[in-house]
Every structure is written in structure tokens, then in C-alpha cells.
Amino acid sequence: MNEKRVQSGRYFMMGNVACAEGAIAAGCEFAAGYPITPATEIANTLAERLPKVGGAFFQMEDEISSIAAVIGASWAGKKAMTATSGPGISLMLENIGFAIGVETPCVIVNVQRGAPSTGMPTIGIQGDMVQAKHGSHGDYEIIALCPSSPQEMFDHTVLAFNYAEKYRTPVFILSDAFVGHMREEVTIPEADRIERIYRKIPAPGTDPLEIKGFLDEDVAPMPIFGQGFKAHVTSSCHDEVGKRNLIDISALDKFIRKLSNKILKHRDEITLVEKDYEGAEVVLVSYGAVARAARAAALRAREEGFPVGTLRLITPWPFPSAEIERMARTAKHVIVLENNLGQMYPYIKAEAAPFSQVSFLPPRWVGEIHDPEHILTKIREVLR
Amino acid sequence: MSELTHPLHRFIRPTVPHSTFCPGCGDGIVAQSILRAIDELGMDLDDFVFVSGIGCAAWIPSPLFNADVLHTTHGRPIAFAFGIKAGLPNKKVMVVSGDGDLVAIGGNHLIQNARRNADLTVLCINNGIYGMTGGQAAPTTPMGVRTTTTPYGTFENPFEDISAMVIAAGASFVARWTTAHPRELTRSIKKAIQRKGFSFIEVLSQCPVQFGRKAGLSGAVQMIEDYKKRSLLAREAGKLGPEERKGRIVVGELVEMDKPEMFEEVQKMKARAEGGVS
Amino acid sequence: MQIRIYPERCKGVEECGLCLHVCKKQVFKPSEGLNLRGYRPPEIENEKACTACENCMIFCPDFALVVAGKKGKRGGPA
Numbered sequence: 019m020n021e022k023r024v025q026s027g028r029y030f031m032m033g034n035v036a037c038a039e040g041a042i043a044a045g046c047e048f049a050a051g052y053p054i055t056p057a058t059e060i061a062n063t064l065a066e067r068l069p070k071v072g073g074a075f076f077q078m079e080d081e082i083s084s085i086a087a088v089i090g091a092s093w094a095g096k097k098a099m100t101a102t103s104g105p106g107i108s109l110m111l112e113n114i115g116f117a118i119g120v121e122t123p124c125v126i127v128n129v130q131r132g133a134p135s136t137g138m139p140t141i142g143i144q145g146d147m148v149q150a151k152h153g154s155h156g157d158y159e160i161i162a163l164c165p166s167s168p169q170e171m172f173d174h175t176v177l178a179f180n181y182a183e184k185y186r187t188p189v190f191i192l193s194d195a196f197v198g199h200m201r202e203e204v205t206i207p208e209a210d211r212i213e214r215i216y217r218k219i220p221a222p223g224t225d226p227l228e229i230k231g232f233l234d235e236d237v238a239p240m241p242i243f244g245q246g247f248k249a250h251v252t253s254s255c256h257d258e259v260g261k262r263n264l265i266d267i268s269a270l271d272k273f274i275r276k277l278s279n280k281i282l283k284h285r286d287e288i289t290l291v292e293k294d295y296e297g298a299e300v301v302l303v304s305y306g307a308v309a310r311a312a313r314a315a316a317l318r319a320r321e322e323g324f325p326v327g328t329l330r331l332i333t334p335w336p337f338p339s340a341e342i343e344r345m346a347r348t349a350k351h352v353i354v355l356e357n358n359l360g361q362m363y364p365y366i367k368a369e370a371a372p373f374s375q376v377s378f379l380p381p382r383w384v385g386e387i388h389d390p391e392h393i394l395t396k397i398r399e400v401l402r
Numbered sequence: 403m404s405e406l407t408h409p410l411h412r413f414i415r416p417t418v419p420h421s422t423f424c425p426g427c428g429d430g431i432v433a434q435s436i437l438r439a440i441d442e443l444g445m446d447l448d449d450f451v452f453v454s455g456i457g458c459a460a461w462i463p464s465p466l467f468n469a470d471v472l473h474t475t476h477g478r479p480i481a482f483a484f485g486i487k488a489g490l491p492n493k494k495v496m497v498v499s500g501d502g503d504l505v506a507i508g509g510n511h512l513i514q515n516a517r518r519n520a521d522l523t524v525l526c527i528n529n530g531i532y533g534m535t536g537g538q539a540a541p542t543t544p545m546g547v548r549t550t551t552t553p554y555g556t557f558e559n560p561f562e563d564i565s566a567m568v569i570a571a572g573a574s575f576v577a578r579w580t581t582a583h584p585r586e587l588t589r590s591i592k593k594a595i596q597r598k599g600f601s602f603i604e605v606l607s608q609c610p611v612q613f614g615r616k617a618g619l620s621g622a623v624q625m626i627e628d629y630k631k632r633s634l635l636a637r638e639a640g641k642l643g644p645e646e647r648k649g650r651i652v653v654g655e656l657v658e659m660d661k662p663e664m665f666e667e668v669q670k671m672k673a674r675a676e677g678g679v680s
Numbered sequence: 681m682q683i684r685i686y687p688e689r690c691k692g693v694e695e696c697g698l699c700l701h702v703c704k705k706q707v708f709k710p711s712e713g714l715n716l717r718g719y720r721p722p723e724i725e726n727e728k729a730c731t732a733c734e735n736c737m738i739f740c741p742d743f744a745l746v747v748a749g750k751k752g753k754r755g756g757p758a
Contacts, residue, residue: 090482
């Protein structure tokens with residue numbers, strides 16, 4: 019590896035390393051984190067590579083200060099990220115809420131591991147899916163991406179930075195120990211093939227009193243520090259100019275709705291799914307590592323003559339309700355496959371149940387990616 | 403005839419006609435001391451980024467100062483300030499927050515950044531109480547005081563000396579003053595702004611409403627007189643024994659030293675990385 | 681004018697009163713009336729006694745007093 023940000027080429031690369039390379043390719047300049055299995059390789063790679071391209075990685079005293087420093091660096095104008103696992107996300111949630119409340123672009127990688135609590139650090143589960151959407155207090159929307167491979171660890175991290183900058187929001191990469199630690203072919207494109215978005219900021223020299231830096235459903239320009247914008251940035255309920263309002267309920271309602279609508283209004287542009295369910299009676303819905311098993315099961319099922327398709331959620335949040343409904347209208351049976359006790363399942367079921375039978379299938383033991391044979395057994399059962 | 407104007411009003415955010423401090427609150431005196439320091443240095447508020455946490459003292463820069471201000475979650479302003487300084491190394495990053503925010507919930511961030519000797523100026527406004535939430539005991543509240551959560555009197559030993567803890571953690575500049583010493587405070591703030599390294603200033607500040615009334619004190623005037631009477635310059639304190647120092651407030655610039663500053667070390671690290679030396 | 685009071689910023693001689701206390705020359709006294717927020721500001725009783733020590737300006741928590749400096753450096757005409 020040399021001093022170039024974009025290490026174009028074909029590699030046999032670990033998922034976590036690909037994630038770090040994606041961040042660097044996207045223009046990340048600041049990273050802060052705390053060691054935690056199974057995410058530490060991201061920190062190691064950033065620590066080694068960022069200083070060669072003008073950035074730096076800081077190991078902070080805990081995950082709380084890690085995300086705080088990321089938010090501070092973002093307000094200083096830098097593309098910033100952190101990487102951790104479930105226990106670290108739990109610590110970060112208050113400050114993630116802060117980032118949402120003041121509309122701060124940043125990328126948060128969660129390489130999910132056996133949970134709850136200390137759990138099983140080197141085993142992947144999909145146990146923190148709802149945490150990403152509801153873990154911090156209050157109503158809010160979030161963007162999350164679920165890579166299924168080391169290639170996607172690279173691609174989705176680039177995309178995460180672009181989403182974060184475009185919509186001025188934290189963006190989660192919800193990976194897991196399997197995808198993080200597996201090695202597979204990764205192609206890093208030429209630098210000019212990689213799109214890089216930077217947040218809109220007010221024009222230099224704008225009168226600070228004229229700046230409306232918050233609560234625009236089409237994303238307000240970010241009055242970053244150090245430019246004379248004299249931004250007042252508080253996660254207290256505030257108005258479009260950042261003025262605190264702790265009294266008027268109408269101001270609170272606006273604060274809540276504007277922040278959520280900023281994401282929901284652009285849901286169609288944000289949502290990414292991979293569909294392969296044309297003519298299918300049974301559709302397997304999955305995301306992340308489990309989607310690899312779903313695909314294998316669907317191929318095998320079709321060989322046996324079963325009309326099976328797949329719908330892979332690349333962005334589980336904002337919840338892709340339109341895509342779920344569209345799929346459910348064409349299917350007879352929806353089987354939701356997750357490596358947990360059913361986290362996306364209730365949301366998918368609520369959307370799909372009016373149109374289709376919906377069931378949930380975990381692996382034989384939570385903590386393993388489903389055996390495709392196990393999925394086939396379920397398919398045969400619902401089609402009987 | 404043209405009218406006299408307050409020289410510091412130009413630093414106040416135009417949309418903020420009054421401070422929200424209680425009458426007689428020492429935080430207003432601290433606010434003036436900070437702005438006077440910046441004024442005397444001939445600096446502009448745009449040379450700074452201010453960071454504050456949750457509590458009354460955090461309302462010193464937010465929303466009063468007409469500058470870049472980040473009002474963070476409770477206990478964490480120093481951690482946010484770290485990231486801001488990393489991204490804007492040429493700006494002065496100043497944290498202004500209270501004793502509860504910086505030393506209780508935020509204690510570890512204070513200790514670690516003092517240890518790092520990260521180039522930040524941190525003002526810890528110590529009023530001995532959690533004022534904003536109505537007057538609960540803080541780690542700085544003396545033993546026996548009745549607060550809303552200690553209705554029979556506090557039973558915890560309070561901090562003996564916050565500044566001593568910060569010195570022990572490794573800060574390269576530590577001073578303590580009270581709101582009875584606004585001119586000396588301004589002088590120390592000027593020094594802190596101009597030097598590199600972790601510069602910590604503890605300021606004892608009267609809270610007549612939430613602390614004073616509970617401790618049987620009669621108001622701002624009495625509390626400031628009490629600070630003045632109990633204060634002891636550091637060089638004088640050295641001559642007294644422990645019994646004579648009891649109940650006294652040791653004020654002054656307690657420590658000032660040269661040691662590697664973290665962000666300068668980061669630059670050296672980057673040079674090593676780019677040069678291919680590991 | 682050597683001293684200017686901003687009565688609408690003041691939080692009252694009864695609740696605060698620091699300016700009256702730190703002035704060594706008894707320049708101020710409580711005013712008769714209240715400001716718009718119900719506080720009683722000080723008013724100037726004996727301006728000639730003022731030595732421009734600036735104590736009142738420095739100790740006012742509300743930026744409500746300005747004194748023309750000794751060397752005219754600070755608090756000069758608008």
C-alpha cells in the first residue's frame with residue numbers, strides 16, 4: 019500500500035480492511051475509535067493508512083468520546099467515521115442522537131457480534147438492526163446499509179459517506195463478524211470512477227444572521243466551524259437558525275417532523291434493494307451475510323422446480339416499505355430470514371401481511387448463517 | 403454627544419438581549435472575564451470555537467457569544483472539542499462548562515485530555531451544586547448541605563481539590579480563581595489562550611439561588627465576599643500548615659510547564675508515516 | 681458621560697446588587713422604578729465621586745454597566 023487514497027486494483031481482501039479502504043477512497047480524513055472485536059481491523063487499517071493521505075486515526079478513551087470527536091471533526095469540516103460493535107454502539111447512542119439532532123454527516127460502522135451484552139465477540143449475528151433505528155431516545159430516521167461481502171464493505175462505505183454528506187445525517191454500516199472477517203475478491207476502481215459528495219455549506223462571506231443552517235427537509239447548508247458563520251449548534255429543540263426554543267410545543271413538533279422528513283422525503287432516492295422475484299410464489303427476504311444463504315437456497319429451489327425468488331434489503335433503514343409492498347403483492351409466501359430472533363421481521367410482516375403469508379426463519383442456532391438446506395426445508399413446507 | 407457603549411456588547415450574539423443567568427450569578431462575571439481577555443488580546447471571536455456541555459455554566463458561550471458555538475451532551479464537551487481541534491488546528495478551541503459536567507459525568511474526558519496535554523483551553527466553572535436542575539448535590543458540594551436529593555444533608559466527601567487532580571493527570575497549565583478575582587482570571591485566560599497544551603482554569607463561581615440559599619448564604623454579595631476572605635494566593639498557601647489551610651481557597655497559577663503537546667506530536671507522526679518510517 | 685447603565689439588562693439591586701457593593705465611592709443608589717422585567721436597576725447618585733476603577737463594569741454579571749476607562753482606552757464613545 020502506498021500514499022494514494024484510492025488503491026485501485028483487484029485484491030483478496032478482508033471485509034474490515036475493505037471498509038477502511040472504502041472510507042479512505044471516499045475522502046475520510048478523521049477517524050476515532052476504541053478497540054473492539056470484531057471491528058478492530060478497521061481501526062488498524064485507518065491508523066496505518068490515514069496519516070499517509072493527510073488524515074489521522076485517534077484511539078479515544080472510550081466509544082462515547084470516539085463518536086463525540088467524530089461529530090466535532092465533522093463540524094470542523096472533515097469527513098469523519100468510527101467503527102465498533104454492539105457494545106460500542108450502545109455507549110454511543112446518546113451522541114448519535116446528538117448527531118441526528120444537529121444534522122451532522124458521519125459514518126458509523128457496526129460489525130455486529132453475538133449479543134446481548136458481552137455475548138460472543140467473534141461470531142456474527144444481526145442483533146443490532148432495530149437498535150440502529152430506535153436505539154437513541156425520541157423519534158428519528160436513520161440511513162443504514164447492510165453489506166453482504168468484502169466488496170460491498172468497500173462499496174457501501176463509499177456510499178455511506180455520500181449519503182451522510184448529502185443528507186447531513188449519521189449513516190450506519192450494519193455489518194457482522196462474518197462479513198467483517200471473511201476474505202474475498204475486492205475490486206477497487208480507478209479514482210475517477212468513484213463519486214464523492216461533500217455537504218453543501220453557505221457561500222463564504224454570507225451574513226451569519228442570514229444563515230438558516232437547520233431543519234430544512236431538502237437539507238440546509240451546513241454552517242461548519244471556522245468559516246465565520248458563527249453557528250450556534252445545539253441539540254436542544256431549536257429553529258432553522260439554531261436558536262434554542264424550550265417552550266413552544268409547535269417548535270418541538272417542527273423539530274421532530276423536519277428532522278424525520280428530511281430522510282423520509284428522499285426515501286425513494288436512498289432505498290436500495292436487490293430483487294430477483296419475477297414470477298416467484300415464495301420470496302426470501304434477507305440482508306447482509308444471510309442474503310448469501312438466501313441466494314444459494316433460491317437457486318437450489320428453482321433447480322427443483324419451486325417458484326422461489328429473493329429480495330435483498332441493502333438499505334434496511336429508512337424502512338423500504340414501498341419495496342416490501344410491491345414484492346408482497348406478487349408473492350404468496352414471504353419468508354423473512356434473519357440471524358436473530360426477528361428484528362426486521364415485524365416491520366416486514368406489517369407491510370406484507372395484507373397481501374401475502376409472512377413467516378420468519380432463523381438459522382438452527384442464532385449465530386450461524388442459515389444452511390441453505392434448512393431454508394429449502396421451510397420452502398417445501400410453505401408450498402405444501 | 404455620542405453615547406458610551408459597553409466594549410464587550412459587540413461580542414454578544416445580536417439575537418440575545420439578556421443572559422439567562424439568575425440575578426447575581428457568577429457565570430456572568432466569568433462571561434465578561436473571557437470576552438475581556440479576547441478583547442485585550444486584540445483577537446476576534448472568529449479565531450475561536452467554543453464548546454460547552456449541559457448546565458448553567460454551559461450557557462456562558464451558548465447562546466451569548468457571537469461565535470461558532472457547539473453545545474454538546476452532558477459531560478462530553480472536551481471530547482467534542484478534541485475532534486474540532488483536530489479538524490481546525492489553527493483555531494483556538496475553548497471549553498466552558500461546569501463542575502458537574504466536566505468533573506462528574508465528564509471526569510474521564512478531563513483526565514485523559516489533561517494527560518494527552520491536548521491543545522485546548524478548559525474553564526471549569528465550579529459552583530458546588532447542580533444548579534440547572536434545581537439544586538442537587540454535586541461532587542463539589544460540602545458535607546452536610548441539604549439539597550433536593552440529599553434532604554438530610556450530603557453524606558459524601560466532596561472533591562478536595564479538582565485542580566490538583568488535573569495537575570496529577572498531566573495538564574501543562576492549571577490555575578484557580580474565583581469570581582472575586584475577575585481581573586486575575588482574565589490575565590490567566592489570556593495566558594491559556596496564547597499557549598499550547600492543555601490549559602485548565604478552575605473558577606469558583608457563586609450560585610446564590612440554588613446553592614447559596616441551601617447553604618444559608620444571603621446572596622451574591624455575601625458569597626463573593628466569602629470567596630475573597632477565604633482565598634489564599636498559592637505562594638502564601640505554601641507557608642501554612644494543613645490546619646491553617648482548611649476551608650481556604652488556594653488561588654493563582656498553580657502549574658505552568660513545557661511538555662509535548664499532543665497535536666504537535668500528531669504532526670510528527672504524520673511526517674513519519676509519509677516518510678515511510680514506522 | 682463617564683458611566684452608562686443599561687437598565688433593561690440589569691437584574692436588580694435587591695437580587696444582585698454587586699455594583700453597589702463593589703463601588704468604593706458610593707456612586708450608585710437603587711432607582712425608584714423597576715425595569716420592564718420587574719428588576720430595580722441602580723442609578724447614578726454621585727458621578728463626580730467616580731474614579732473610573734471599573735469595578736462595577738467588571739463585576740456586573742449582565743454587561744449592564746460601562747465606565748469610561750482611565751486612559752480612555754476602553755468604553756470610549758460609540
